[in-house]
Every structure is written in structure tokens, then in C-alpha cells.
Amino acid sequence: MRTMSAVWIENDPIPLERERKIERETHKLEKRLCRLVGQAIGDYDMITAGDKVMVCLSGGKDSYALLDILLKLQRRAPVSFDIVAVNLDQKQPGFPEHVLPDYLKALGVPFRIEEQDTYSIVKDKIPEGKTMCSLCSRLRRGILYRVASELGATKVALGHHRDDIVQTFFLNMFFGGKLKAMPPKLQSDDGRHVVIRPLAYVPENDLVRWAAHREFPIIPCTLCGSQENLQRRQVGEMIRGWDRKHPGRVDNLFHALQNVVPSHLADGTLYDFKGLTATGVPDAQGDKAFDEDEFPASATLPALQVIKL
Ligand code: SF4
Numbered sequence: 001m002r003t004m005s006a007v008w009i010e011n012d013p014i015p016l017e018r019e020r021k022i023e024r025e026t027h028k029l030e031k032r033l034c035r036l037v038g039q040a041i042g043d044y045d046m047i048t049a050g051d052k053v054m055v056c057l058s059g060g061k062d063s064y065a066l067l068d069i070l071l072k073l074q075r076r077a078p079v080s081f082d083i084v085a086v087n088l089d090q091k092q093p094g095f096p097e098h099v100l101p102d103y104l105k106a107l108g109v110p111f112r113i114e115e116q117d118t119y120s121i122v123k124d125k126i127p128e129g130k131t132m133c134s135l136c137s138r139l140r141r142g143i144l145y146r147v148a149s150e151l152g153a154t155k156v157a158l159g160h161h162r163d164d165i166v167q168t169f170f171l172n173m174f175f176g177g178k179l180k181a182m183p184p185k186l187q188s189d190d191g192r193h194v195v196i197r198p199l200a201y202v203p204e205n206d207l208v209r210w211a212a213h214r215e216f217p218i219i220p221c222t223l224c225g226s227q228e229n230l231q232r233r234q235v236g237e238m239i240r241g242w243d244r245k246h247p248g249r250v251d252n253l254f255h256a257l258q259n260v261v262p263s264h265l266a267d268g269t270l271y272d273f274k275g276l277t278a279t280g281v282p283d284a285q286g287d288k289a290f291d292e293d294e295f296p297a298s299a300t301l302p303a304l305q306v307i308k309l
Contacts, residue, residue, distance in 0.1 A: 026213050030072075033210060036201040037069045044185045046196040047155060049079035053196075054153035056144055057087045057111075059100060059219030061211035062159035066199055068214060070157065071109065084110045086147055088140055091117035092223040099217050114147050119224060132226045141189075148193050156188070160197045163204040163239055166253045170235045179265070181257055203250065205243070263287075 041047050055070060057063045067085055074083060087100045097113075104111040118139040122132045148156050160182055169181035184200035187193070199207070211218065242249045262270035264287065 029206060029209055029213070033065070033069050033202060033206060034072055036206075037198045038073055040184055040201045041073070041196075041198055044196070044200075046157075046185055046198055047077070047079065047081050049081065051079075051081040051154045052152055053081055053083050053155045053157050054144075054148050054151060055083060055085045055157045056159070057085045057100060057104075058159070058221070059087065059217075060159070060221055061207055061216060061218055062161055062164075062199065062204075064214070064216035064218070065202075065207045065210050066157060066159040067109070068210075068216075070198065071107070082110075084112065084151055084153060086112050086114060086144065086151070088118075088143055088147075089113055089115045090136070090140070090224075091115065091119045093119070094223050096219060099219055103217055112147065112151065114143060116143050118143070122224075131229055132224065133229060136224070136226070145188055145190055145193055154194070156193050156195045158195060158197050159199055161199040161202045161204050161207055162254050163236075163243075163250060165197075165200060165257070166250055167232065167235050167239055169253070169257065170238070171231060174235065175231055179267075201254070203243075 047053060053070065055063070055067045057067060067083070070083055074081065085104055089095060089097055101111070101113060116139075118136060121139060122136045126132045126135060144156065165182045165184075169179075172178045172180040182197065184197045186195050188195050239250060265271070266273075268274065
């Protein structure tokens with residue numbers, strides 16, 4: 001006997017088709033995330049055999065996605081490594097302390113919740129109305145490095161993504177007068193840890209979609225009551241605007257960070273401008289000082305239109 005639900009499904013092919021499309025899109029998204037994370041790990045040798053990777057979990061979409069993708073890759077990685085998740089409970093008012101332990105227990109991942117009341121310290125030291133983030137993150141960093149040592153972690157993984165890296169690049173240029181971004185891999189300031197950013201190639205949009213699909217139990221980052229840094233917000237809006245109007249531009253910006261030409265900047269510590277002399281040997285890569293630079297046409301900059309008059 002045919003059930004009522006079978007009749008509904010057969011008589012209404014559009015939702016089924018839509019469902020299949022969503023499934024296909026989600027499958028593609030998962031494949032893309034795994035590919036981009038795997039590629040970044042490989043390109044920078046972020047994880048090697050026997051590593052114990054401490055994944056810093058804040059409760060935001062990025063760190064949930066980081067843990068999620070690393071767990072997927074761990075099952076098929078060419079090298080064997082361990083994962084331990086760590087959350088720092090900073091004792092912000094209203095922090096739902098059961099959410100992360102419940103989530104991690106259900107996943108079966110080894111984890112540690114470190115409780116440290118940095119919230120009171122920051123509140124005490126920073127005058128009302130001033131942004132608390134810089135002291136807060138400094139305190140958090142110190143605690144997480146200590147926990148990494150206690151856990152014997154060989155790598156500390158953070159959830160910064162491609163757009164965070166590009167955003168930091170512009171913040172440093174606009175407000176710090178420095179050509180400096182956020183590296184995919186670095187040595188911690190205490191010199192004792194290697195910090196990695198496996199999401200370095202991942203656009204933020206993909207993480208938003210993945211978080212919605214996986215229904216991560218997101219903990220809002222506004223519990224501390226701190227205002228988001230105005231400059232960071234402005235630069236973030238600028239980058240998101242570019243991504244909407246000129247798809248491909250943020251990717252190009254990120255690729256530029258991997259394709260630096262010191263001889264065509266102006267930093268005498270990276271390139272010996274003073275010692276530069278004509279060698280008499282032609283160089284195909286040398287500067288054609290009188291020519292205009294050539295850039296790809298609309299294929300990589302789809303929103304660019306050439307209007308012929
Ligand atoms: S938003 Fe709040 S919790 Fe996050 S870094 Fe700033 S002060 Fe700390």
C-alpha cells in the first residue's frame with residue numbers, strides 16, 4: 001500500500017530536485033573545504049607525522065569548522081597525527097559553559113576546557129568605553145601557550161581564514177605603515193610553539209555556509225560587551241564589498257601575498273638597492289621601466305568593463 005508521504009513525494013518533483021541540488025552543493029563545499037585546507041597544510045608543512053595539534057576552539061563558526069575539517073582530514077591524511085581541542089572559558093557573563101563540552105563529548109574528541117577569569121582582569125584594567133580586545137587577546141594567547149605546553153601539543157591551530165589574512169594586511173598598511181599580514185605558519189612569540197592557520201586558503205563565505213549546514217552550536221562573541229574595533233570593521237566591510245562586486249579580487253589579493261617581488265618594492269633590507277649595478281646580462285624578469293604593467297582582462301576581474309568610445 002502506498003503511504004500518503006510517498007504520494008506527496010512523487011507528485012512534487014521540484015522539492016526533491018531542490019533537495020538533490022542542495023546535497024550536491026554541500027558535497028562540493030565539503031570537498032572544496034577539505035581540498036583548500038589540505039593544500040594549505042601541504043604547502044606550508046603545517047602538520048607532520050606524530051604531531052599533536054591543539055585546536056583552539058572559541059565557539060565561533062571558524063574554529064568549529066577548523067576542528068570539523070581537521071577531523072575529516074585526519075581520517076585520510078598521509079601522516080598520523082593527534083588532535084586535542086581546547087577552549088578558554090574567560091568567564092564572560094552569560095557564557096554557556098555546557099555548550100562546548102557537550103559538543104566535544106558527542107564528537108568523541110579529546111578536549112580541555114581551561115577556566116581563567118580574564119574578563120574581570122580586562123574589565124578592571126581598561127576604562128569603560130575603550131576597546132578591550134588587545135589586552136584580552138594578549139592574556140588569552142599566554143594562557144593558550146601554557147596549556148599547549150602542558151598538553152604536549154606540537155602545533156597550535158587557529159581558525160583564521162583567507163579574509164582575516166587579507167583584512168590584517170590592509171589594517172597594517174592603512175594604520176601601521178607596514179606591508180604585513182597574518183602568516184599561515186609562525187613561531188609563537190615565546191619561541192616555544194609553532195602556530196598554524198590551516199584555513200588560510202578558505203574564503204569566509206564558505207565557512208558561513210558550512211557552519212549553517214553543520215548547525216554548529218555557535219556561541220556569540222559579543223558576551224564581553226566589547227565594541228568591535230572600528231578600523232577592523234571598516235576594512236572588513238571594504239573587503240566584503242569587493243567580494244560582492246568583483247568576485248576573484250580577494251583571491252587575487254591573497255595570491256599576491258604568496259608572490260612578493262622585493263626588487264619592485266622599496267625595502268632596502270629585502271633587496272640591495274644600494275648595491276644595484278647594471279650587469280650587462282639581459283634578464284627577462286627585469287624591469288621594463290618605461291612600459292605600462294599588463295594585467296589580465298576581465299577573466300580574473302569579472303566586474304571590470306571596458307567601455308569603447
Ligand atoms: S571581543 Fe571580547 S572576548 Fe573577544 S577579544 Fe575582544 S574583549 Fe576579548
